[in-house]
Amino acid sequence: MATIRDVAKKAGVSVTTVSRALNGYSDVNEKTREKIKVIAQELNYSPSLLARSLVMKKTKTIGLLVSGLRIEGSKDNFTFEVLCGVNDCAGELGYELVLISTDSKKQQEKTYNQLCKERKVEGVILQGIKTDDPYLDEVLKSDIPCILIDIPIESDSVGYVTTNNKDGAQTAVEHLLNLGHKHIAMINGHSQAFVSRERLAGYEAALMKNGIPFNKSYVVNGAFLEDTAERETTKLLKAHPEISALFCASDLMAMGAIRAAKKMGKTLPKDLSVVGFDNIILSAYSTPSLSTIAQDRYKLGFEATKLLTNLLEGKEVEKNKVLQTTFIKRESSIENHK
Amino acid sequence: MATIRDVAKKAGVSVTTVSRALNGYSDVNEKTREKIKVIAQELNYSPSLLARSLVMKKTKTIGLLVSGLRIEGSKDNFTFEVLCGVNDCAGELGYELVLISTDSKKQQEKTYNQLCKERKVEGVILQGIKTDDPYLDEVLKSDIPCILIDIPIESDSVGYVTTNNKDGAQTAVEHLLNLGHKHIAMINGHSQAFVSRERLAGYEAALMKNGIPFNKSYVVNGAFLEDTAERETTKLLKAHPEISALFCASDLMAMGAIRAAKKMGKTLPKDLSVVGFDNIILSAYSTPSLSTIAQDRYKLGFEATKLLTNLLEGKEVEKNKVLQTTFIKRESSIENHK
DNA sequence: TTTATCCTCCAAAACGTTTTGGAACTGATT
DNA sequence: AATCAGTTCCAAAACGTTTTGGAGGATAAA
Numbered sequence: 001m002a003t004i005r006d007v008a009k010k011a012g013v014s015v016t017t018v019s020r021a022l023n024g025y026s027d028v029n030e031k032t033r034e035k036i037k038v039i040a041q042e043l044n045y046s047p048s049l050l051a052r053s054l055v056m057k058k059t060k061t062i063g064l065l066v067s068g069l070r071i072e073g074s075k076d077n078f079t080f081e082v083l084c085g086v087n088d089c090a091g092e093l094g095y096e097l098v099l100i101s102t103d104s105k106k107q108q109e110k111t112y113n114q115l116c117k118e119r120k121v122e123g124v125i126l127q128g129i130k131t132d133d134p135y136l137d138e139v140l141k142s143d144i145p146c147i148l149i150d151i152p153i154e155s156d157s158v159g160y161v162t163t164n165n166k167d168g169a170q171t172a173v174e175h176l177l178n179l180g181h182k183h184i185a186m187i188n189g190h191s192q193a194f195v196s197r198e199r200l201a202g203y204e205a206a207l208m209k210n211g212i213p214f215n216k217s218y219v220v221n222g223a224f225l226e227d228t229a230e231r232e233t234t235k236l237l238k239a240h241p242e243i244s245a246l247f248c249a250s251d252l253m254a255m256g257a258i259r260a261a262k263k264m265g266k267t268l269p270k271d272l273s274v275v276g277f278d279n280i281i282l283s284a285y286s287t288p289s290l291s292t293i294a295q296d297r298y299k300l301g302f303e304a305t306k307l308l309t310n311l312l313e314g315k316e317v318e319k320n321k322v323l324q325t326t327f328i329k330r331e332s333s334i335e336n337h338k
Numbered sequence: 339m340a341t342i343r344d345v346a347k348k349a350g351v352s353v354t355t356v357s358r359a360l361n362g363y364s365d366v367n368e369k370t371r372e373k374i375k376v377i378a379q380e381l382n383y384s385p386s387l388l389a390r391s392l393v394m395k396k397t398k399t400i401g402l403l404v405s406g407l408r409i410e411g412s413k414d415n416f417t418f419e420v421l422c423g424v425n426d427c428a429g430e431l432g433y434e435l436v437l438i439s440t441d442s443k444k445q446q447e448k449t450y451n452q453l454c455k456e457r458k459v460e461g462v463i464l465q466g467i468k469t470d471d472p473y474l475d476e477v478l479k480s481d482i483p484c485i486l487i488d489i490p491i492e493s494d495s496v497g498y499v500t501t502n503n504k505d506g507a508q509t510a511v512e513h514l515l516n517l518g519h520k521h522i523a524m525i526n527g528h529s530q531a532f533v534s535r536e537r538l539a540g541y542e543a544a545l546m547k548n549g550i551p552f553n554k555s556y557v558v559n560g561a562f563l564e565d566t567a568e569r570e571t572t573k574l575l576k577a578h579p580e581i582s583a584l585f586c587a588s589d590l591m592a593m594g595a596i597r598a599a600k601k602m603g604k605t606l607p608k609d610l611s612v613v614g615f616d617n618i619i620l621s622a623y624s625t626p627s628l629s630t631i632a633q634d635r636y637k638l639g640f641e642a643t644k645l646l647t648n649l650l651e652g653k654e655v656e657k658n659k660v661l662q663t664t665f666i667k668r669e670s671s672i673e674n675h676k
Numbered sequence: 677t678t679t680a681t682c683c684t685c686c687a688a689a690a691c692g693t694t695t696t697g698g699a700a701c702t703g704a705t706t
Numbered sequence: 707a708a709t710c711a712g713t714t715c716c717a718a719a720a721c722g723t724t725t726t727g728g729a730g731g732a733t734a735a736a
Contacts, residue, residue, distance in 0.1 A: 285620050
C-alpha cells in the first residue's frame with residue numbers, strides 16, 4: 001500500500017507538497033501538481049482516512065444506531081427503509097455510514113458514549129429505541145450530536161424527526177366515522193412508544209370532534225405485534241360485539257386483527273372495517289387489501305441525516321422535522337351495515 | 339476527550355504502562371493495573387480506535403458492499419435479511435460493519451480498491467452484483483478478501499456463499515409433476531445472475547428425469563421484476579393455453595404471474611398452479627398463498643461473515659458454503675384438473 | 677560476593693496524514 | 707543596493723495509540 005511518503009520520494013518533493021498538491025492548495029506550482037497527480041495515480045495511492053481522521057479530528061462518519069435490529073423487522077421494513085434514506089443522504093453529503101446495533105445485553109457492556117467514541121462516529125441517528133430505554137438518558141446527557149427518530153425530544157445536541165401521528169390517526173378514524181361507523185375500537189401499540197400516545201390522541205380527537213364519547217374499554221394494547229394484536233382483537237370483539245370498525249396503530253397489528261376476525265367467522269370488510277397505519281408492503285397484497293395511513297419511512301431516514309449533518313456542520317437551522325401522512329383507501333374499509 | 343496520556347499523568351505512570359495495563363499484559367503489577375483501571379473509568383477514557391488501527395494496521399472492520407441498495411428491495415427483503423445476518427455475526431466476532439453502497443454512477447468515480455482502502459475495511463461481502471458488472475473483475479484482481487453472495491467464484495482471496503438453487507428448483511418442478519401437471523412453464527430471472535442459470539438447470543433436470551421434453555418457448559425472462567413477470571406471463575399464457583403450472587424463479591415474479599393470470603380471468607389455483615422461489619413475507623399473505631422454495635437469506639449473510647473472518651484471520655478452511663432450501667407447500671399449487 | 681532470574685516499569689519509535697511557520701528564490705519597486 | 711511582495715517549497719510538530727528493547731530493583735541461587 002503506497003503512502004504519501006512513497007509519492008513524495010518518487011516525485012522528488014516533500015510530503016507536505018504532496019499533501020497540499022492533492023488537496024488543491026494554491027501554494028504549489030501547477031506543473032508540480034500535475035506531476036504529483038500522475039505519480040499518485042501510478043502508485044495507486046489513496047490517502048489513509050485513518051491517519052487523516054486522526055490528525056484532523058473529523059471522521060465524516062455517522063452511525064445509525066438501531067436497537068433491536070432483528071429479522072422480524074422484515075415484516076414492516078421500518079428499519080430497512082429508514083436505512084435506505086440515511087444511506088442515500090449520507091452518500092450525497094460525503095459521509096460514511098456505520099451500522100451500530102444494540103440489544104439489552106450489549107447495553108450493559110458499553111455505554112452509549114463509549115460505543116460512539118470508539119466507533120469514531122461524529123453523530124448518530126437513533127432508531128427503534130423505546131422511551132423507557134436507559135440509553136435515552138445517556139443520549140440526552142451526552143454531547144454527541146444525535147437525531148432521534150420518532151421521539152420528539154430536543155436539546156442543544158439532540159434533534160428529532162417524526163411523522164404527524166396524531167393527524168394521521170385522526171384522519172383514519174374520521175374516515176371510519178364518515179362511513180357511518182359508530183363503534184370504533186383501537187388496537188394501539190405499546191405505551192413505551194411516543195407514536196402510540198400520539199395515535200391515541202388522534203383517535204380521541206376524531207371521536208370528540210364528532211361528539212362520540214371515548215370508551216376506555218375500546219382501546220387495547222397490541223404491542224405492535226401481529227400475534228398479540230390477534231389475541232387482543234379476539235377478546236375485544238367477543239366482549240363488544242357491537243364494534244363495526246377497527247383502527248389499528250400499525251398495519252402489522254391490522255393483519256393480526258383481520259386474522260382474528262376471520263377466525264371468528266366474520267366476513268371482511270362487510271362485518272368489520274379495518275384501517276391501519278404505516279402502509280407496509282403487505283397491506284396492498286392482503287385480502288382484503290388494507291386501508292391505511294401511509295408514512296414515508298425513507299424520508300424519515302433521509303431527513304434525519306440532513307438534520308444531523310446540519311448539526312455537525314454547525315448550521316443554525318431547525319433541529320426537528322415533522323412529516324405528513326397520506327391516507328390510502330383500499331378494500332378493508334366500507335360503509336357501516338349494522 | 340480523555341487520552342491515554344491523561345490517564346498516565348493522573349496515575350503517575352508512563353503511557354506504555356497504561357496501554358499494557360488496560361490490554362491485559364502480564365508485565366504490570368496488579369495493584370497498578372487496578373489503579374489505572376479506576377482512573378480510566380473516572381476520566382471516562384476509551385481508547386481511540388483510529389489511533390489504534392493506525393499503528394496496528396488492523397481495523398477490525400468489514401464492509402457490506404451492496405450494489406443497488408434501493409427501497410424497492412423492501413419487497414423481497416433480500417438485502418435486509420442478509421444485512422441482519424452479517425450484522426449479527428460481525429457483532430459476535432467483534433467486527434465493525436460499514437455499509438457501502440454503489441451504483442453505476444459511483445462506480446465510475448471510485449474503483450473497488452479505492453472504495454475499500456479508503457473506508458479502511460479489511461474485507462468485504464458483496465451482494466446484489468450482476469455477473470456482467472465491471473466490479474466483479476476488480477474484485478477478482480484485488481487482494482482484498484471478499485465473500486461473494488450468490489456468485490460461485492473462488493480464488494486465493496475470494497470465496498462465496500450461495501443456496502443450492504438447482505436442487506431447490508428441481509424440487510419445485512417435481513412437486514408440480516407429482517401433482518399431475520404436464521405443461522409446466524418457467525418464469526426465470528435475468529441472465530446476469532448465476533441463480534437464474536442454476537434454477538433453469540433444476541427445471542430442466544426435473545423434466546428430463548420425468549421424461550418430459552424441454553420446450554424452449556416455455557421459459558421466459560421476467561428479469562426478477564414483478565411487472566415484467568406479469569407482462570411476460572400474459573404473453574406466455576396467451577401463446578400456450580395448455581400450460582397448467584408455472585415455476586417462477588422468485589416469489590416476486592410469482593406475484594406478477596398470479597396477477598397476470600387473474601386478469602385473464604383465470605381462477606387460481608384451479609386453472610393454474612404456481613410455485614415460487616425465496617419465501618418472501620408476501621408469499622404467506624397473498625391469495626392464494628404461494629407454495630415456494632424457501633432460502634435462508636439471514637443465514638446467507640451470517641455464513642458469509644463467518645467465511646470472511648476466517649479468511650481474514652488466515653484460517654485454513656473451506657472458502658465456500660452452499661445452503662439447502664426447504665419446500666413450503668401452500669395454496670397456490672394443486673392437482674392438475676385439465 | 678557474584679550471577680541469574682523475575683517482576684515492573686519506561687523512553688522512544690512507529691503508523692500516515694495535515695498544518696504551521698518559515699526558507700529560498702525571483703522579480704519588481706524604491 | 708536595498709527593500710518588498712509573491713511564488714513555491716519544506717522541516718517538524720501533532721494526532722493517540724502499540725510495541726520494542728531495555729533499565730532498575732528485588733530476590734534467589736551459586
